[in-house]
Amino acid sequence: MVFACIFIPDFPVQAITRQEPDLRSKPVAVLQGAAPLTKVFAANPAARDRGVELGMTKLQAESCGPLEWRWRSLAQEASAQAALLDCAWTISPLIEQPRKGSAIDFCDSVVLDLAGCEKLFGSPEQIAHHLQRIAAAAGLEANVAFAGNPEAALSAARGFPGITLIPPGEEAAILGALPLSSLGLPAEMLETLHRWGIRTYSEFAALPEIAVIERFGQEGKRWHQLSHGGDPKPLLPKQFPDRFEESMDLEFSVDLLEPLLFVLNRLLDQLCLRLRMHLLATTELKITLTLDPKILCDQSPLPGSDESVSQAPEAQDAGFVRTGGAACCAPTNGLHIRNLRLPVPVNESKFLLKLLQLDLQAHPPGAPVTAIHIQAIPTRPRTRQMGLFLPLAPEPEALEITLARIQGVVGEGRAGAPVLLDSHRPNAFRQQRFVLPEASLTCPPAEHPPQAALRLYRPPLPATVQLQHDQPHTIYFNHARQPILAFAGPSRSTGEWWSETPWARDEWDVLLPLPRPQYQSNHPFHDNSHKPQETALYRIYRDLLSNHWFVEGIYD
Amino acid sequence: MYVELHAASAFSFLEGASLPEEIAEAAAHFGMPAIALLDRDGVYGAPRFHSAATRCKIRAHIGAEISVVDFGNQAGCPPWLPNQFPPRFVRLPLLVENQTGYRNLCRLITRYKMREKEKFSGAATLAEVAEHAEGLICLTGGEEGLFASSLAQGGLELAHRNTKKLAELFGPNNVYVELQRHFDPLEEKRNQAAVRLAETLHLPLLATNGVRYARSIDREILDVFTCIRNHCQLTSAGRLLQKNSKRHLRSSEEMAQLFSDLPQAIANSSELSSRLGYTLADLGYEFPRYPVPSGETMDSFLRKRTMEGIHQRYGPKNDEQLFAKAVKQVEKELHLIEKLHLAGYFLIVWDIVCFCRKHGILVQGRGSAANSAVCYALSITSVDPVGMELLFERFLSEERADWPDIDLDLPSGDQREKAIQYVYDRYGQLGAAMTANVITYRGRSVSREVGKTLGFDTETIDRLSSLVGQFEWRGPEDNWQTYFEHAGFDVHHFLIRKYLQLCDRIQDLPRHLGQHSGGMVICQGQLDSVVPLEPATMPGRVVVQWDKDDCADMGIVKVDLLGLGMMAVLEECLQLIPKHYHQSVDLAQIPADDNLVYETLRRADTVGMFQVESRAQMASLPRNAPVKFYDLVVQVAIIRPGPIVGNMMNPYMRRRQGKEEVHYAHPSLEPILKRTLGVPLFQEQLLRMAMVAANFSGGEAEDLRRAMGFKRSEERMQQIETRLRAGMQRNGIAAHVQQEIIAQITSFARYGFPESHAASFALIAYASAFLKCRYLAAFTAALLNNQPMGFYSPATIVKDAQRHGLRVKPIDILRSEWLCTLENAPNKAGQLVPCLRVGLRYARGLRQKAAEAIVLARTRQMFSDITDLVRCVPELQKPELECLGEIGSLNSLGKSVHRRSALWQVARATRSAGPLLDSIADESESSPLLRMNNEERLVADFHGSGLTPGPHPMAYCRKSLTAMNIKRAIDLERIPDGAYTTVAGCVIARQRPGTAKGFVFLSLEDETGIANVIIHPDLYQKFRLIINREKFLSVSGILQNQDRVISVKASHLAPVSISAAETESHDYH
Secondary structure (H helix, E strand, O other), X not given: OOEEEEEOOOHHHHHHHOOOHHHHHOOEEEEEOOOOOOEEEEEOHHHHHOOOOOOOEHHXXXXXXXXXXXXXXXXXXXXXXXXXXXXXXXXXXXXXXOOOOOOOOOOOEEEEEOOOXXXXXXXXXXXXXXXHHHHHHOOOOOEEEEEOOHHHHHHHHHHOOOEEEOOOOOHHHHHOOOEHHHHOOOHHHHHHHHHOOOOEHHHHHOOOHHHHHHHHHHHHHHHHHHHOOOOOOOOOOOOOOOOEEEEEEEEEEEOOHHHHHHHHHHHHHHHHHHHHHOOOEEEEEEEEXXXXXXXXXXXXXXOOOOOOOOHHHHHHXXXXXXXXXXXXXXXXXXXXEEEEEEEEEEOOHHHHHHHHHHHHHHOOOOOOEEEEEEEEEEEOOOOOOOOOOOOXXXXXXXXXXXXXXXXXXXXXXXXXXXXXXXXXXXXXXXXXXXXXXXXXXXXXXXXXXXXXXXXXXXXXXXXXXXXXXXXXXXXXXOOEEEEOOEEEEEEEEEEOOOOOOOEEEEEEEEEEEOOOOOOOOOOOOOOHHHOOOOEEEEEEEEEOOOOEEEEEEEEO | OOOEEEEOOHHHOOOOOOOHHHHHHHHHHOOOOEEEEEEEOOOOOHHHHHHHHHHOXXXXXXXXXXXXXXXXXXXXXXXOOOXXXXXXXXXXXXXXXXXXXXXXHHHHHHHXXXXXXXXXXXXXXXXXXXXXXXXEEEEOOOOOOHHHHHXXXXXXXXXXXXXXXXXXHHOHHHEEEEEOOXXXXXXXXXXXXXXXXXXXXXXXXXXXXXXXXXXXXXXXXXXXXXXXXXXXXXXXXXXXXXXXXXXXXXXXXXXXXXXXXXXXXHHHHHHHHHHOOOOHHHOOOOOOOOOOOOOOOHHHHXXXXXXXXXXXXXXXXXXXXXHHHHHHHHHHHHHHHHHOOOHHHHHHHHHHHHHHHHOOOOOEEEHHHHHOHHHHHOOOEOOXXXXXXXXXXXXXXXXXXXXXXXXXXXXXXXXXXXXXXXXXXHHOOOXXXXXXXXXXXXXXXXXXXXXXXXXXXXXXXXXXXXXXXXXXXXXXXXXXXXXXXXXXXXXXXXXXXXXXXXXXXXXXXXXXXXXXXXXXXXXXXXXXXXXXXXXXXXXXXXXXXXXXXXXXXXXXXXXXXXXXXXXXXXHHHHHHHHHHXXXXXXXXXXXXXXXXXXXXXXXXXXXXXXXXXXXXHHHHHHHHOOOOHHHHHHHHHHOOHHHHHOOOHHHHHHHHOOOOOOOOOOHHHHHHHHHHOOOOOEXXXXXXXXXXXXXXXXXXXXXXXXXXXXXXXHHHHHXXXXXXXXXXXXXXXXXXHXXXXXXXXXXXXXXXXXXXXXXXXXXXXXXXXXXXXXXXXXXXXXXXXXXXXXXXXXXXXXXXXXXXXXXXEOOOOOOOOOOOEEEEEEOXXXXXXXXXXXXHHHOOOOOHHHHHHHHHHHHHOOOOOHHHHHHHOOOOOHHHHHHHHHOOOXXXXXXXXXXXXXXXXXXXXXXXXXXXXXXXXXXXXXXOOOOOOHHHHHHHHHHHHOOOOOOOHHHHOHHXXXXXXXXXXXXXXXXXXXXXXXXXXXXXXXXXXXXXXXXXXXXXXXXXXXXXEXXXXXXXXXXXXXXXXXXXXXXXXXXXXXXXXXXXXXXXXXXXXOOOXXXXXXXOO
């Protein structure tokens, strides 16, 4: 009996209740999906007892009586999974994350190889209780099972509540009563077995092995052995370390950015040194700052930073991993986690420190930091063949720092390369992350007929327009009233009528006298009286929903 | 004055958002004298557009947008924009100038449509356009047109070249450079180029608005349609959607202001409109002439055939008076037929009937044709109109301008197809075609499609569409809002509100063109010059672009070759009976007064019988208590919305039972209403009432019926009522009697059933009842072989037959054929009697090809075991074998084989051991699997075949049900009226008829029969989920036993746990 399994029933619910312990005794339903298509994604036993079923809409579930509602949180599930792994690693370095359940994104169980652990942690029972206690401390109510092989332990943990100890050789007897659905069989095989009237492990195990192989092949043999409680497959331990990590517990909590950077610098130096020793670099850096729980309750901002902690929930709403941005944030219980995605593989600590500094300035932790954990995903370093005739491009590292600086000023998602959206909405674009294009000798683009460039005012200038016969006649903007000398239009575009934010506008191109003051020349050959009036071409528009006018831009 | 000459309707299928009627009405509203409809690749909406325009007193110009392959694709987005436009051929808008032009347009469309492999994929070549250019005016088009495409592809030079090409094809006077203004700068740029081009080529300019919808708000519908067409969602459709809402019909003033810089473009629209002299009133349709021997005319030939028929039909009846009457009637009809030049039509229908009889295809005419003695003489119909005193004017009258309607009922399936192919062969592929069936967006399709475009997930859409009611009765609760609330949605959410609106607005717009079940049109010349033809999805079929109503409105005669499942059942019975009962049956000679048949009908023991098997029929049969054929005619007609809405049913039933005295509104009506005890039940009676009471002529009376038809107009109704009153006044009928007569006529004419039709149906109903009573095995086999049809599921039909003593044997791999067959087996007395063997067609998922391979392999050698079966029939796939094993069909392949052991062997036999071990024989091994228990067998039977030959699911639980004091269906007749009782059963039908004011009727089946349950609307609302979802129910309530019609008036319902078997229910049809 050298394997243990920790299984967290109703994992998405527990991922939430571990942070809100008061909910444990109440019926809780976890919702998923944007309104109005919100459905129940998970529920705890108390909610299920009231008739809540997975897949119900919120309105349907509401008819089951008073329930506690929570939205599904991937971040909380991720942290719960991390917590689960942490629990396992406190006992054994050899752990395996079995296959996931069908609907959830994170694994709700973990299998531990306990060979030799008895000497350190005591009898299996003691270890089991220990594991349950650790899981409970992490906010998770776990089923723990011990068996002679990983699959038997997994089946028992999934099938039986509490602690299950399966003595060697008794796997088949104990697991026999479990329904086959706990075994995780492929759907087709499960259907065939149901058709045969085989419903439990023991019924499946009772079938002759050769006959099963004849009917299901070697795959069938494996499942058959599993139903006996045997496991022909060895544990596939989770690679440890499969990533480069550095941590430091701080003697005193740090509440200023500068000393924090000092510590970070030391860690990063170590990390980059190790990466370089293995001829590796990193493209992803995860920084986990453990926050002081006492001060965390006060939610006070980190002194020395110019932003408040209130950013954290926003980042949470936006999703655990935000693509396109350089960094993303996933606050967990007392942790401040930052993920830095890098455009190129890097193993220079100086560069990483600068990026971290900019990121922490933009996303300061909500409390003084008591521990730091840095994790780097290793990858091969960048190799590049420079071309003699290729134009020089900025160094990617320098560019990334510049972009991070700009983003720090203008805000996240506001720096990058604009991409046109497929929409009739004028000016419809989104910002995508700027990536330096690969330099290459390209043919000059095909010639296009010259077109006037429109310089946009951002934001557009409010204006007042007087109409004559439904056509623009005079415009007042920038503190000046000007006659409209000529116009073209309107061009009308309306759209997104199905949404709560429809738009509709009429655009006009108008010719206005240039407001520039006329230079009076005293030169004898310069006749001011015959100079033609200078004009400028503007684009103006009327928002048809608010009936407000704006000057959108000026043509070159 | 501006005339819109480029409008498209929803008949451009997903490229237009308003019905042709709406566009015509909008044009009339703006005071336009005319408007042109140019739908994409067809004239699908032209008849409705023409009729609507005629009603609105404006002229309807006809045309179409023709896809042309040689000019490349339509202009897309500029290259620097994200572009997802699917390539589509350039379209030429063509307007019809004269009849030649119309013919050319129809032929041109037919030419390329007939090449289409997929719907709307065809396009004409330039050569074809050139060939058919005469009489057509060509426009350069809007953004979908040639000019825009040429300009985008090759600039002004290509545009110049292509437009010049058009001018050469159509003539310089017949090409107009089209200008549209939808507040789009790119379009305006194009317009400037077009104006310059028109000047260079000396072509006239034409302002249009490229109308795609009648009102600007309908742009939303067009956007949704665009998403449906491109399989995308509104949020991701981008530039595929409309840029703004300006492609609606605009007034002359608005257009004049819009084109104030180009007034000639507006002036040209009315000038061109005055050139377009053609409307659909000059269709040029001619019904084909029937080829007659030399020296004969069609009239003389028809007369001879009719007279021969009269002797054959009436001779054997030995009734001189009847014969004389028949001759007189025939003479009258022939005279009228001659006068209206309809002899050809009768002869062609007669020809089809002759073909059917010659090839052993059962055929019977029905509908109003059964009023005609000529049709009876020609054997087109089987009901004697003279003997039954049917009204000929209902079929044909001098005053009416339209063609008479003859429907032929044929056995559904291959036999009907033979008749259809005969018509094709006889009149050529371009001379005959099926009428179309315009499929419109209805409840479920709307909710599904709109849900997809708004981005709802599949599961939600499934749930929603399953909730959308298909009830006849629409109570205050039956609306989209309620459906959504029941589906658990917040109807106050913006998106849901929008969804509700869209679902409502899209309802009834055309979705695609289907094929009508049997309506054929034929033409003397080329049908493709009258209406474009296109291939149907079914190979070998051609359809016209108009549906049957449009064809009728346009004066095109139609022959309905309708497939009737019961005809196929009768035909199959006629083949089975001689083989297994050693008797021959002739449907024309079956005894008309078989007591057993009438007794069965009076007991309402009618499962499977034609027309009299529904719950409502069963509930009225004991009250009507038929004793002769005419009672059955009444029975067929009485359970209809007309008699029920008109409150005729109950008076008739009371008089029938002697509970009410027979009286007539006026003595002059007695001869008309005597047969129906003074209660008008048939359309013919109403017409006669108008003729007798108000001196209407036959034609006027028929006109009255049509005026009260589905498209009734209040104005016309009032006119007729005034005439009725005036006529009755002249005949001295008192005012209150007048009122009574008018009430009877007006409340009834709309839904009334023609007596001739009822008589034709009653013939089939009687035949089906006779065959069921006398030859149950043959009838049940035929009924099962022609499913789906009728009111009950195969499971119910089998259970009913078993209750009547038929032995039903399960599907057996060694004995079953594809269809259900009869076998002789000894009964309890030791006599060999026919019993039913369920056919392999009932093994779910088993392909016919595989089943036929089984039967063929069996003829060579019987299978010794399952391995042998797998070896001998390699066509069988593993899931098919598993299904056969699961339902016990393989049990005969060995002594101790049971369902599970068969599955065990199938799993082994279908898995190859590999090349090395393949040649080694399998060691026989016994299965370690347990036999299925009763419940498992039931579940397997229903899952694998939809029925069980074993005991009814309720039978297994009877003991415990009895302990709970739950009665059987058979027990109910012994319970006194008014007693409180509980009954339970499998729900086999749920109904909510339109005439029952929201009451719901359930049929619960148990092992002894069927119990009827009545549910009050309030109770229904309370138990809605249970009633609609549960398969087995127990119902408690007061028992009603009125005139031997037994039902339980529910006061409480509860689900009962009987079986997990997937039983079927016939719901809300």
